[in-house]
Structure formats: structure tokens, C-alpha cells
Amino acid sequence: MLLLKDIKQTSLALSMGLLVSFSALADNTVDEQNRAKFANQYQSWLATEEQSEREDMLAAYPASIILWAGSAYAKEYNSPRGHQFAVADVTHILRTGVSVEEGKKGLSASCWTCKTPDAPRLMNEMGVEGFSDANFADLGTEIKSVVYCSDCHQEGSEKLALPRPHAQDAMAKIKLPFDKQNTTMQGAQVCGQCHVTYYFQPERHDKVNIPWIFGSTADDIEKYYDTRRFYEWIHPISRTPILKARHPEFEHWSRSEHAEAGVTCITCHMPPATDAKGAEFTNHKVGNALDSFDSTCKACHSSQKTIEKTLQNHKKSIDAKAREVENLLVKAHFEAKAAWDAGATWPLMNDAIMGIRHSQWRWDFAMSSHGLYAHNPQEGHELLDRAIKQVTMARQLLAMVLKQLDVEKVDYPDVSTKQKAQAAIGFDEAAAKKDKQAFIKQQVDKYWDPVSKIGYNN
Numbered sequence: 001m002l003l004l005k006d007i008k009q010t011s012l013a014l015s016m017g018l019l020v021s022f023s024a025l026a027d028n029t030v031d032e033q034n035r036a037k038f039a040n041q042y043q044s045w046l047a048t049e050e051q052s053e054r055e056d057m058l059a060a061y062p063a064s065i066i067l068w069a070g071s072a073y074a075k076e077y078n079s080p081r082g083h084q085f086a087v088a089d090v091t092h093i094l095r096t097g098v099s100v101e102e103g104k105k106g107l108s109a110s111c112w113t114c115k116t117p118d119a120p121r122l123m124n125e126m127g128v129e130g131f132s133d134a135n136f137a138d139l140g141t142e143i144k145s146v147v148y149c150s151d152c153h154q155e156g157s158e159k160l161a162l163p164r165p166h167a168q169d170a171m172a173k174i175k176l177p178f179d180k181q182n183t184t185m186q187g188a189q190v191c192g193q194c195h196v197t198y199y200f201q202p203e204r205h206d207k208v209n210i211p212w213i214f215g216s217t218a219d220d221i222e223k224y225y226d227t228r229r230f231y232e233w234i235h236p237i238s239r240t241p242i243l244k245a246r247h248p249e250f251e252h253w254s255r256s257e258h259a260e261a262g263v264t265c266i267t268c269h270m271p272p273a274t275d276a277k278g279a280e281f282t283n284h285k286v287g288n289a290l291d292s293f294d295s296t297c298k299a300c301h302s303s304q305k306t307i308e309k310t311l312q313n314h315k316k317s318i319d320a321k322a323r324e325v326e327n328l329l330v331k332a333h334f335e336a337k338a339a340w341d342a343g344a345t346w347p348l349m350n351d352a353i354m355g356i357r358h359s360q361w362r363w364d365f366a367m368s369s370h371g372l373y374a375h376n377p378q379e380g381h382e383l384l385d386r387a388i389k390q391v392t393m394a395r396q397l398l399a400m401v402l403k404q405l406d407v408e409k410v411d412y413p414d415v416s417t418k419q420k421a422q423a424a425i426g427f428d429e430a431a432a433k434k435d436k437q438a439f440i441k442q443q444v445d446k447y448w449d450p451v452s453k454i455g456y457n458n
């Protein structure tokens with residue numbers, strides 16, 4: 001039903017020469033209702049804008065630039081921050097590039113899938129594969145909201161919902177269909193729509209798929225990819241068919257002692273809070289779990305100091321192992337290059353290349369899982385230990401190949417800083433930034449919704 005207020009807004013907007021569609025109007029009404037009816041949840045949801053800090057991961061771990069050479073990950077990669085930035089960050093990051101000429105195939109719109117409720121809306125309107133077949137930049141003007149109430153709830157209600165088809169499919173694959181779960185598991189699954197590893201299915205127009213046919217461990221997923229001979233890109237240095245993991249937080253949590261004890265993402269990242277009048281509500285400022293130790297952890301762990309110390313120890317040892325794998329993998333990629341350059345053939349190289357592929361997959365499955373040291377440090381250690389074994393084996397095989405081909409010396413790049421590592425793979429950051437800024441100025445600033453600028457307003 002069109003309310004009088006909306007009609008006034010329509011004529012006002014039209015008189016200002018703005019294009020306002022009816023669906024956008026309906027959205028505004030729903031948003032006003034949510035804001036009025038669920039003030040505490042709404043205001044705390046908005047407050048994720050306070051979590052604006054993030055880390056440049058490529059600067060922190062420059063060796064990863066070599067491992068991701070040949071993909072957009074080597075261009076820019078940051079740690080996650082508050083949900084309010086989801087749309088603006090994916091818009092501005094060098095990884096998503098600029099728009100392509102009309103009629104050309106660019107980056108898939110699937111990159112919007114986990115940033116906005118407009119993604120499931122567009123999937124309904126265009127069909128899942130119609131949506132994923134579109135270009136990322138071409139749908140920019142359609143994106144009007146960051147991670148929103150309707151990403152986790154039925155519209156206008158507190159009942160939980162799972163609007164993304166890929167997530168519905170995935171939960172059914174692991175025999176935990178959303179509709180059959182209690183609210184505790186449903187809470188974790190709403191986060192698992194986005195905080196989960198995925199790939200774009202090439203034979204289905206880049207539709208998002210969660211590779212859990214055999215299960216959700218690194219071994220299960222690798223088996224799926226290997227059976228399908230799938231790869232994301234061919235590594236330009238070593239010719240390895242690379243697998244890429246993406247934030248498998250749900251997977252790691254699901255195998256943790258906390259999951260077993262019924263402690264979910266919601267327990268730790270959305271604890272109960274009380275408003276000024278004493279009414280209880282779920283804090284929707286999804287953020288650092290330790291900021292509210294008393295309401296999140298204290299029921300089961302009495303000492304904050306002890307827990308923080310344990311977490312720091314896990315973080316340190318996992319980080320150290322990850323740096324070790326990175327350094328070994330950089331060497332392996334360049335040793336493979338030296339072997340190819342000296343005339344090596346696939347029969348000679350196959351096992352070593354598969355070793356690099358499998359080692360890097362496990363490293364990535366650990367490193368792209370934000371908060372792994374807190375969610376499942378045991379699995380983190382296991383993954384990295386296996387990765388070290390696999391890359392060490394690959395390097396032994398490569399050493400034999402190099403010997404056979406009389407290669408005496410391998411040149412390794414200097415990867416001590418982001419600039420040096422990017423130079424080693426021939427990436428010109430300044431040029432990429434210039435192109436991106438032009439795109440932002442000519443398209444985003446002019447035609448896209450203000451949500452695409454949150455955090456970039458000055």
C-alpha cells in the first residue's frame with residue numbers, strides 16, 4: 001500500500017529530478033518501520049560504523065603477494081571491519097577493479113552476494129544465474145544497503161531467515177537444513193551465509209557455490225576440487241592450478257569445542273545487552289568478542305586474563321607457522337619456475353606442482369579464516385603442519401628435477417615489503433589506484449547510492 005507520506009516523497013523526488021522506483025520506496029518504508037519498531041537492534045546495528053579500523057594484510061604478510069600472483073588478491077587485501085562498511089569496501093578495493101566496456105564480460109556480480117540484501121533481491125528478480133552472469137560494476141546502482149535486517153530475518157519480524165540460495169543448498173548438503181534447526185543453530189547459519197568459503201561455478205555463469213558435497217573440512221573440499229580438476233587461476237610463476245579459500249569461519253567454528261558446547265557466533269559476537277529502561281535485547285553491534293567479556297565469556301570462563309593469554313599464545317604460534325609456510329611456498333614457486341625455464345615437462349613436475357597446490361590450499365584455508373586462533377586453534381595448527389609437510393615434499397621433488405636439469409642456482413625475489421613483493425610480480429599499484437579513482441569519480445560518486453561511500457567521504 002502506498003502511504004500518503006510516500007506519495008509526497010515521490011512528488012518531491014520527482015520535482016527534484018531524481019529517479020525513484022517503487023521498490024526503493026517500499027524499502028524506505030520498511031526501513032523506517034524497522035527503525036521505529038526495533039530501536040535497540042537498529043541503533044546497535046548502525047553502530048558497527050564505529051568499527052572502522054582495519055589492517056593491510058599484504059603489508060603485514062608480503063610473501064602472500066607471491067602466493068596470490070596472477071589473481072586480484074595480490075592487489076589489495078584488508079582485514080574485515082564493521083558491517084556498515086561492507087558495500088563501500090568492496091566498491092573501493094583495487095581487487096574489484098573498474099567497469100568494463102559495454103557488452104564485455106567483467107568481474108561477476110557474485111561479489112555482491114555477501115555484502116547486501118540487494119543481492120538476494122536481485123537474484124529473485126533476475127534469476128540466480130542471471131544475477132551472477134551480470135558484471136559487478138553494472139549492478140552498482142542497484143545496491144542500496146549494507147548487511148541488513150532482511151539478511152538474517154524475515155521481513156519486519158525477529159524470525160531468523162536464510163535468504164541466500166547458496167547457503168540453503170550448503171546447509172542441506174551437510175544435513176543441517178535451515179528450516180529444521182533450532183534458533184541456536186539458525187543463528188550460526190545466518191552468519192554462515194557469508195562467513196564461509198565458496199567459489200564461483202564456471203559452468204553455471206559464476207554462480208556462488210559452497211563446495212561441501214563431501215563435507216566441509218580442507219580435505220573434503222580439496223577432494224571435491226581435485227575430482228573436478230577445478231582451479232581458480234594458473235599461477236604465472238610456477239604454473240600451479242591454484243585453489244583459493246575464503247573466510248571459512250563457519251567451517252572452523254562448526255568443529256570446535258565451543259560448537260559442541262552450543263556456543264555460537266551469536267553467543268560471542270552478539271551478546272545480550274540492556275537499554276536505558278532496563279529492557280533486554282540482542283546487541284547487533286557485531287564486533288570484537290572480547291570487548292564484552294563479561295556478557296559473552298564469563299558465564300563459562302572466570303578469568304579474562306587467562307583467556308586472553310591463551311588466545312594470544314595461539315595467535316602467536318599460528319602466525320609464526322603461517323609465515324613459515326609462506327616463505328617455503330615462495331621458494332617452491334620460484335624453484336618450479338626455474339625447472340620450467342630449464343625445460344622440465346609435466347610428467348617430471350606433476351607431483352611437485354600438486355604438492356604446492358595442496359600446501360597452499362591448506363595455508364589459505366587457515367589464513368583466510370579470520371579469528372581462527374580463537375575459533376579453532378587446533379585445526380589451525382593441523383592445517384599449517386600439513387602445509388609445511390606438503391611444501392617440503394614438493395621442494396624435495398623440485399630439488400631432484402633441478403639437479404636432473406643441471407640447474408645450480410634459483411633466484412628468489414625480495415619479499416620483505418609489500419612494494420618489493422608487488423614489484424616482483426610486476427604489479428603497478430600506482431597505475432591501478434589511478435584507474436580506480438577515475439572510476440569512483442565518474443561512476444560511483446555520480447550514480448551509486450551513498451552506502452557505497454561509507455568511510456570514504458572525505
Ligand code: HEC
Pocket residue numbers: 034035038041042045147148149150151152153157158183184187190191266270280281282283284
Ligand atoms: C547478521 C545477522 C543479523 C542482522 C543483520 C540483524 N539481526 Fe536481528 N538478530 C539476529 C540474531 C542472530 C538474533 C538472535 C536470535 C536468537 O538467538 O534468539 C537477532 C535478534 C533480533 C530480535 C529479537 C529480539 C532480540 O533483541 O533478541 C529483533 C527484534 C531483531 N533481531 C531485529 C533486527 C533488526 C531490526 C535488524 C536490522 C536493523 C536486525 N535485527 C539485523 C541476527 C541479525
Ligand code: HEC
Pocket residue numbers: 051079080081082083085086087089090113114115116147148151152187190191192193194195265266269270286287288
Ligand atoms: C550478508 C553477509 C554477512 C552476514 C550475514 C554476516 N556478515 Fe559479518 N561480515 C560481512 C562482511 C562483508 C564483513 C567485512 C566488512 C568490511 O570489512 O567492509 C563482515 C565483517 C564481520 C566482522 C568483523 C567486524 C570488525 O569490526 O572487525 C565480524 C566479527 C563479523 N562480520 C561477524 C559476523 C557474525 C557473528 C554474523 C552473524 C550474526 C555475521 N557476521 C553475518 C558479511 C556478513
Ligand code: HEC
Pocket residue numbers: 079080081188191192195249250251253254258263264265266267268269287288289290370371372374375
Ligand atoms: C567462543 C567465542 C566465539 C565464537 C563461538 C565465534 N567467535 Fe568469532 N571471534 C571470537 C574471538 C575471541 C575473535 C578474535 C577477537 C575479535 O576480533 O573478536 C573472533 C574473531 C572473529 C572474526 C574476525 C574479526 C576481525 O576483525 O578480524 C570474525 C569475522 C568472526 N570472529 C566471525 C565469527 C563467526 C561467523 C562465527 C560463527 C560461525 C564466530 N565468529 C564464532 C570469538 C568467537
Ligand code: HEC
Pocket residue numbers: 257258261262263267268289290293296297298299300301307310311
Ligand atoms: C557456554 C559456555 C562457554 C562460553 C560462553 C564460552 N566458552 Fe570458551 N570454552 C567452553 C568450553 C566447554 C571449552 C572447552 C573446554 C575447556 O577448555 O574449558 C572452552 C574453551 C575455550 C578456550 C580454550 C581453552 C584452552 O585452554 O585451550 C578458549 C581460549 C575459550 N574457550 C575462549 C572463549 C572466549 C573468548 C569466549 C567469549 C568470547 C568464550 N570462550 C565463551 C565454553 C564456553
